[in-house]
Amino acid sequence: MSNFGDSLFHSLPVNSSIELPEKFTFPFYYEPHDLSVLAASSLQDYLESQTDFQHNFGLDPNADSLVIGKMFGVMVVQKANGKLGYLAAFSGKLAERNDLKGFVPTVYDTLNPDGFYKIGEQELNALNREIEDLESSDCYINAKENYKSKLEDYQTELEHLKDTIKSKKKERKKLRVSEQVKLSAKAYENLLEDLKNQSIFYHYRLKDLKNDWKEKIALAESELATIQSSIDELKEKRRLQSAYLQKELHNQYSFLNANGETKDLLSIFENTTLRIPPAGAGECAAPKLFQYAFENELKPIAMAEFWWGASPNSEVRKHKQFYPSCRSKCEPILGHMMTGLNVEDNPILEVTTLSEPMEIVYEDDYLLLVNKPHEFLSVPGKTIIESVQTKMKQYLPHSSGPLLVHRLDMSTSGLLLVAKNEKTHKNLQKQFIKRTVKKRYVALLDGIIEEREGEIDLPLRVDLDNRPQQLVCYEHGKPAKTKFEVISVENKITRIHFYPITGRTHQLRVHAAHQSGLKTPIVGDDLYGTKEDRLHLHAEYIDFEHPITKERLEIECKAPF
Structure with missing residues (x-):
């Protein structure tokens, strides 16, 4: 990789057995194509040995400057003559620069000292000094x-x-x-x-x-x-x-698409819920890669983005791991830029159907508990209607319910409590509010946990730039506490029991993966870890007071993994 910066079109050691993808990568939910993995590996080799710039990614324990991990992107492209190569980009600026050799340029260079932005920034700074x-x-x-x-x-x-x-x-x-x-x-x-x-x-x-x-x-x-x-x-x-x-x-940020059409930031965001482009829009790796490819008549084949460096304090980021493009900033921009490309379908919008009846673990005249399959919604979503709730309405057509007392994340399987009438629902909800309901989840973590038991206390809030993912936030986050107990370790996989004290969105997933939590994501976590056949998280046990008999009910449903 010593010649990395000699060209922006980097050679790719392509294995002839690797076939080109039929469609371009859907950037917001993907498994990196083998070509993207090769390109990322090539760029990572360069980052590990380069001496072209100095930046503290947090990988050198002796470095004392501010630690800033960085998202990098690679795009496999094809020249008109059929030759394959890849482009590289970084998000934002790197080593206080936009113009590092070997990386595609930014769409507009705000750091250019002779540009209107820097001149205007100096004028603003002068005004700030006068005011101060x-x-x-x-x-x-x-x-x-x-x-x-x-x-x-x-x-x-x-x-x-x-x-x-x-x-x-x-x-x-x-x-x-x-x-x-x-x-x-x-x-x-x-x-x-x-x-x-x-x-x-x-x-x-x-x-x-x-x-x-x-x-x-x-x-x-x-x-x-x-x-x-x-x-x-x-x-x-x-x-x-x-x-x-x-x-x-915003006018300077003008983005091309595959059809050769251009749009500036204001035009791109005018019909979104934000209306105004958020700070940093257009500075992520993906828009830079597309812009350079289109300007230089390079055909986009596949793309991937990975994190390089120490994890930030709020997000879950793992060194060298692949991540999707951010939604709030990039989704409107890339929606325009990918026009004219044959792009993979959004797998999130794929309708999950359940042909067989739902497994009912317990039922009486007042309530029931079902075993929710993984990747199945608890309640109808914006685009997907079929859910536990709709299935229960079919199962209980003459009931004044069914009313779900709580929910599970779409990717999580396990016990869901359903009330058959409003009085039962109200009673059970009170028990959840008073936290007298006891729940236990079982999970497989992708690594070895040394502690046998403990408690995680990390407040959470939604990541406004990347819904529905959650951030750890001590200023605006809601309290989130989880007790855990390690059950066994086998082949570097830890089986663990989680006992959630609160019930925040993605609480167990973030508490497992975050650097201030267990630092070990759940196996198959496509948001905070690495995607596999499923998320290995299952709600296997619940203990609550029956609203009518007043007896404690303990229901268990063993995990399928």
Whole structure:
């Protein structure tokens, strides 16, 4: 790989027995084609030995700079003469650069010092410095403190005077009563006149205080407003400059497709739920690969992306493992760029049918438990209707239910609790809310777990860029706790029991695979590990109180693996 950077079209040591794929890779859910695996292996050989750039991927324990793992992409392409090769790309920037030799260029180079974006960025930075200088200046800080102090002093004096007025009013009222029987009519009349004048005095005193402080506060406010208006003008200028830069940047990102048609980012995202392109859109590896291939009349054959380096703190990423393209940023872009290509069907949209009746593990007049097959929905999805719920409606056509009390991930098999009426459903749901229902899952993990038992506590939230995958997030994530117990280890595969304390989406899968969890994905996990014939996760045991008999029911359904 010493000649990696000599060309952007890299030779591929093709085994003649490897046939070309009939269709191009569906980038959001795929098993890498053998040609993509060869290309990725070639690029990885280069990354392991290269000296062309310095970047801390987190693989060298002696490196002390910031650790940043990176997604790389390879695209197998074919020249007009039939010669095969591959292109390489990285997501975002690498070693603070966009133009590393051997890698296809970005669609638009935001790091070009002579480009409008860098020049505009410098102008924004200058505005930021002006704003920071004004906001940290003594005159601005003093003006804010003076204005705040005037408001506080006014409030203090006002409250003190109001208390005095209230006290004096009570004294006058008391005198009117007590002195009426003591004084002569004339003396009492003089007292009333004096008390009236006192009331008028305090009325004007209150009025004068308000007017005096109104002038003082207005002066302090004016001094502050003079500086604040300068800051606000600069902030508005910054906002307009930023909006202009962003719009121009979106216009610069113009993407080709296989038919030779172009679309910019704004056009691509205008009919999506986001409407506005998210930050970093167009900077992932896949759009770069397509753009270079189309610009240079190279036919895309297959593609794959892999992670290189240490895993980030939030996501589940494993060194050298293949991953799909991100959805929020890349799906709209690649949807345009793959127009004109013969692309594999989306396997996620394939309808899973169940010809045989569902296995019922337990049933009485009020509820039942079914053994949900793997890769079968609990409830109808957006595009796939057939599910446990629809099957149960067919099975119980005259029941006021069936009502699923809980759900299992599509890929997970095992026990699902179904209520036959609303009263039973409500009772069982309360038990789940109070966490009195005990559940046990069995799983096979792709590696050896040294700890015999323990608890994992990693809060989870959805990955907004890549639904339905989950992220570990201590700021916005919901609490997620799992107890585990290792059962056996055989051929470097660990059989384990999971006891979920909470029930978050993909909780067991993330807790198994994440670097702060067990660091070992479940066998067959196509989202957080490596795809196989199935996800080896099964809900095998449940313990709950029967809503009618009040007896504890313990139901077990052994895993098929």
